Amino acid sequence: MARPYDQTHDSALFEQRSLPSTERTCPLCGHLGLRIYYHEKLGRPQPSWIIYLWCPACHAYSSAFAGSGRNQVTEDPLAEEFGERIKELFRDPEALLRHLDGYWNRGSLPQEISRRRKSDRGR
Numbered sequence: 001m002a003r004p005y006d007q008t009h010d011s012a013l014f015e016q017r018s019l020p021s022t023e024r025t026c027p028l029c030g031h032l033g034l035r036i037y038y039h040e041k042l043g044r045p046q047p048s049w050i051i052y053l054w055c056p057a058c059h060a061y062s063s064a065f066a067g068s069g070r071n072q073v074t075e076d077p078l079a080e081e082f083g084e085r086i087k088e089l090f091r092d093p094e095a096l097l098r099h100l101d102g103y104w105n106r107g108s109l110p111q112e113i114s115r116r117r118k119s120d121r122g123r
């Protein structure tokens with residue numbers, strides 16, 4: 001079942017922050033290879049993301065808001081499929097992770113991150 005990582009797990013994850021998600025180890029079950037998903041959060045003063053980091057083996061996860069700066073994701077398969085209903089999924093982590101694993105297994109995740117052009121800022 002999906003459950004958030006606790007504080008101890010979060011600090012173990014923080015230590016691995018320089019590694020790509022697929023080379024990080026789940027602090028809960030020891031599985032090698034975490035997954036990551038970025039969702040661009042609109043309507044905020046600064047460009048920002050909701051970031052989900054999760055373990056495909058035990059479905060422990062962490063979610064966080066972060067400024068995206070000039071970075072952007074080129075695709076968001078979840079937003080494309082669910083549109084406005086994405087908010088309901090964010091309230092149901094187990095269903096959310098099932099969908100994200102599905103995209104991952106079909107190759108539409110992980111997302112590519114690109115640099116926003118200056119002229120695109122503020123949109």
Ligand SMILES: [Zn+2]
Binds near residue numbers: 026055056057058
């Ligand atoms: Zn795990």
